Amino acid sequence: MTDVQRRRRRVERFMFGATAAAMVATLGVLLFLLGYIAWQGASSLSLAFFTRLPAPVGEPGGGMANAIVGSAKLLFTAALLGIPVGFLGGVYLAEYGRGAFAAWVRYAADVLNGIPSIVIGITVYALVVVPMRHFSTLAGGLALGLMMIPVALRATEEFLRLVPDSLREASLALGAPRWVTIVRVVIPAASRGIATGLLLSLARVAGETAPLLFTALNNRFWSPGWTQPTASLPVMIFTYAIAPYEDWHRQAWAAGLVLLVLVLGTNVLARVIMRGGRMQSA
Amino acid sequence: MIVPQAASGTEQDVVEIAVRELTVHYGTTLAIDRVTLDIPRHRVTALIGPSGCGKSTFLRCLNRMNDHIPGVRVTGDVTIDGDPIYGADIDPVALRKRVGMVFQKSNPFPKSIFDNVAFGPRVHGERDPVRLREIVERTLRQAALWEEVEDRLDASALDLSGGQQQRLCIARALAVEPDVVLMDEPASALDPIATAKIEELIHELKSSYTIVIVTHNMQQAARVSDLTAYFYLGRLIEFGPTDRLFTNPEKQETEDYITGRFG
Numbered sequence: 001m002t003d004v005q006r007r008r009r010r011v012e013r014f015m016f017g018a019t020a021a022a023m024v025a026t027l028g029v030l031l032f033l034l035g036y037i038a039w040q041g042a043s044s045l046s047l048a049f050f051t052r053l054p055a056p057v058g059e060p061g062g063g064m065a066n067a068i069v070g071s072a073k074l075l076f077t078a079a080l081l082g083i084p085v086g087f088l089g090g091v092y093l094a095e096y097g098r099g100a101f102a103a104w105v106r107y108a109a110d111v112l113n114g115i116p117s118i119v120i121g122i123t124v125y126a127l128v129v130v131p132m133r134h135f136s137t138l139a140g141g142l143a144l145g146l147m148m149i150p151v152a153l154r155a156t157e158e159f160l161r162l163v164p165d166s167l168r169e170a171s172l173a174l175g176a177p178r179w180v181t182i183v184r185v186v187i188p189a190a191s192r193g194i195a196t197g198l199l200l201s202l203a204r205v206a207g208e209t210a211p212l213l214f215t216a217l218n219n220r221f222w223s224p225g226w227t228q229p230t231a232s233l234p235v236m237i238f239t240y241a242i243a244p245y246e247d248w249h250r251q252a253w254a255a256g257l258v259l260l261v262l263v264l265g266t267n268v269l270a271r272v273i274m275r276g277g278r279m280q281s282a
Numbered sequence: 283m284i285v286p287q288a289a290s291g292t293e294q295d296v297v298e299i300a301v302r303e304l305t306v307h308y309g310t311t312l313a314i315d316r317v318t319l320d321i322p323r324h325r326v327t328a329l330i331g332p333s334g335c336g337k338s339t340f341l342r343c344l345n346r347m348n349d350h351i352p353g354v355r356v357t358g359d360v361t362i363d364g365d366p367i368y369g370a371d372i373d374p375v376a377l378r379k380r381v382g383m384v385f386q387k388s389n390p391f392p393k394s395i396f397d398n399v400a401f402g403p404r405v406h407g408e409r410d411p412v413r414l415r416e417i418v419e420r421t422l423r424q425a426a427l428w429e430e431v432e433d434r435l436d437a438s439a440l441d442l443s444g445g446q447q448q449r450l451c452i453a454r455a456l457a458v459e460p461d462v463v464l465m466d467e468p469a470s471a472l473d474p475i476a477t478a479k480i481e482e483l484i485h486e487l488k489s490s491y492t493i494v495i496v497t498h499n500m501q502q503a504a505r506v507s508d509l510t511a512y513f514y515l516g517r518l519i520e521f522g523p524t525d526r527l528f529t530n531p532e533k534q535e536t537e538d539y540i541t542g543r544f545g
Contacts, residue, residue, distance in 0.1 A: 098352065166389035170451070173345060174402040174458055175379035184401070189392050 034260070041257025044250035049258075054220045054231075060247045064255055066222050067231035070137070071206070071259075073223075074216060074232055077141020078148055078205055083198055085145075086152025090194075093153070094160035095182050106157075113150035120146050121211035129215055135229040140216025144205040151204055155197025159190040196270040203266035207259055209234035233259045295322030298462060298492040299344060304358035306339055306348065306516075313339045315516040316358070321509075326484060326493045328507035328524065330500060332539070336516040337496045341464050344494065345381040346374040362462065379406060382455035386467040388447035390439035390454075395422075395431050398439045398450055402458035417457050425453035426483055445476025452483065456491075463487065465495040469502065481506050500540055504528050512536045 001009075048063045055062025089109070093102055124143040129135055163186050171181040187194070216230050218239055223230035233255050240252035299321040306314035314336045321327045329337040339348065346367065348354045360367050367377050379402075390398050399418045400408075408414055418435070422428040427449040431442070439450055448468060455463055465484070469477040484493060484506045497503050503510050504524060511521040512535075520527060520536040531537045 164389070166385060166387060167391060169347065169350075169383075169385065170389040170391065170454075171401070171405075172350065173347060173378055173383035173385075174405060174454065175375050175377075176402075176405045177375050180405055184405070185391055 037253065037256050037260055040250075040253035041255075041260075044254040045257065046254075049251065049254050053222070058245075062251075064231070064233070064236055064251065064258075066219065067233050067236040067255065068258070070216070070219070070223055070230040071232045071234075073137050073226070073230065074140045074144055074212070075202060075206055077137060077226070078144035079202055081142060081145030082148025082152050082201060082205075086149045086201065087156050087194070087198065089149070089153040090156025090160065091182065091187070093157045095178075095186065097157075106154075109150040109153050112146075113154070116210075117143075117147060117208055118210040118213075121213060121215055124211065125214045132227070134227055135215060135217035136227045137216060137223060137230045138226045140212045140230065140232065141226075143211035143215045144208060147205050147208060147211060148201045151201035152198050155201060156194050159193030159197060160186060162193065163189045192273055192276065196274045199266055199270045199273070203263045203270075206263055206266070207234055209238050213238075295325060297321070298323040298363060299494070300359075300361045301343075302359040304340070304343060304356070304360060306336070306343060306357075307355040308339075308351075309353045313516050314343070317513075317516075317518045319511060319518060319521050321492065321494060323492050324488055324490070325508040326488050326495060326506055327509045327511065328503035329494065329496045329511050329513060330498075330503050330539075331513035331519075333498070335513040337511075337513045338466055340513065341466055341494060341496050344462070344464055345378050345383055347378075347383065349374055379458050380460050381462045381464060382458060382460035383464045384448070384451050384455055384466065384468045386470055388444060388451050388471070390442070390447050390450050392438065392440055394436045395439050395442070395450060396435040399454050399457050402454060406458060418453075421453040421456040422450075424456055424487065425449045426479060426486075427453060443476070445472050445479060448472060448476070448480060449483065452480075452487075456487075460491065462492045462494065465493065467496050467498060470498060477502070500528075512539060514539070 046063075048061060050063060050068065051065050052061070052063035053066055054064065089105070093106060096102075097105065120143050124139050124146070128139040128142060132139070167185055167189060168181055171185040172178070176184070212232055212235050216232055216235065218235045219229045219231045237252045237255045237259070240248040240255070243249075297320045301320070302318050304314055304317045305312070317336075317340060329340060331337050342348045343356060343360060344362075344367075348356065356368060358368075362377075362380065366372065391401060393401070396418055399421055400414045403414060403417050408417070419428060419432075422431065427446060430446060431437075431450075439447065442450060448471075452463075452468070469480045472480065481502065484495065487493060488508075495503075495506065497506075507524045509522065510524040510527045512519045512527070512531075512533075514535060520531060520533045522532070527536065528540055531540065537543075
């Protein structure tokens with residue numbers, strides 16, 4: 001073997017080792033996180049966690065029923081804003097979007113996606129919370145909804161773009177107007193992908209904490225309606241984890257596990273929806 | 283310069299599509315250069331010529347599918363059954379109901395066989411399930427596909443073979459009851475057996491429809507068409523009865539192309 005060949009072989013081995021190590025590190029971090037949270041959280045989970053309100057400060061026990069419901073209401077509010085706006089915007093970009101204006105909208109969506117979530121939070125605080133003189137589910141949901149828009153929009157656009165133009169032409173050639181083509185052919189052909197994208201956009205904001213800190217705030221009791229401060233799982237985790245009580249730390253772990261399972265479950269559900277796409281065009 | 287050719291032997295035919303001085307630009311590129319020809323009713327007219335000669339562009343002018351391509355400019359006149367199809371007050375959607383199209387690559391919707399064929403009638407307002415069922419059966423029979431799919435109309439159209447998919451697309455086009463059917467190389471992606479079926483089908487359909495077919499396959503043009511138009515570099519070089527054009531072309535350029543001495 002020549003020197004060059006030996007050197008090449010050494011480089012080859014080194015490169016393989018480096019990429020493999022990075023892979024193991026990634027997987028290891030993920031497994032460690034999942035395992036650690038599961039271990040810490042599972043030992044603190046109980047039926048009370050899901051059914052009871054937080055116990056008065058200093059008293060052990062209690063649960064986070066209000067935070068679970070609060071998170072659900074926040075996400076529902078966010079979805080009411082983020083899904084229609086993101087979806088319709090994505091349809092516009094994919095089907096009608098041509099030229100400078102569309103490029104500008106696309107860029108704006110990417111910028112919006114890059115805005116730090118705390119900045120979204122403070123904006124909603126200034127524009128909604130201050131005039132209403134109330135932290136509220138509405139304000140928190142609005143902040144999360146704003147964060148959903150760019151994700152939902154780009155996902156919708158990308159999946160619509162995957163629909164081959166030949167399908168659009170087939171429909172147009174049958175005398176279907178443009179909007180009928182979009183509603184009856186293009187969107188159904190991409191429906192699984194779009195549903196997946198929208199679900200993932202929801203999962204993405206489910207764990208957001210920063211935009212809720214001064215919009216939804218927190219609440220140790222039930223939050224009736226949409227105009228009261230509300231508890232949510234991420235903010236509860238934040239509050240409990242930095243509190244000086246051992247019992248709260250355990251509950252924070254339990255909340256972390258619940259949140260993780262919800263988000264992971266959504267991701268798995270999205271994959272299942274995507275896989276089921278037999279009628280999907282290749 | 284193009285001399286419009288009277289297609290001898292077809293004078294008794296009724297003109298379905300009259301094209302006058304049709305010119306198409308893609309941006310600054312000239313794609314079709316002042317083409318004039320008359321396409322007779324209930325005949326098969328084949329458009330032949332090398333790639334990029336403008337025959338597909340010409341075909342797509344006849345149902346205004348080029349409207350959807352940015353930068354396309356069409357001038358000249360096209361009338362179908364006497365009605366002009368270009369002009370501000372013409373609705374391309376209504377036009378396309380009269381002028382169906384079958385594409386090079388079969389493009390069934392990712393829906394059931396039934397829903398594919400019923401798509402056009404539904405779009406045009408047919409809701410009655412009995413009528414839809416009749417239309418689906420009639421057009422699938424016309425497209426010689428009925429026997430192969432009658433027991434699985436609810437199956438996905440994507441489960442059909444390539445040739446079956448193309449016949450399904452033909453049935454789908456026929457379901458809106460067009461007068462004209464445009465076919466853009468309908469058999470170029472199919473094996474010889476499937477191709478033979480499509481050609482047989484074209485032969486049967488011409489008693490009820492005016493068919494314009496683009497093909498790269500000169501044997502196919504000779505087999506299926508009554509008239510043939512030879513395009514080169516966006517110009518119509520020669521147009522006439524297929525048997526005459528293939529045996530005794532008037533232009534040297536046509537002869538060079540059909541005898542394979544081209545380029």
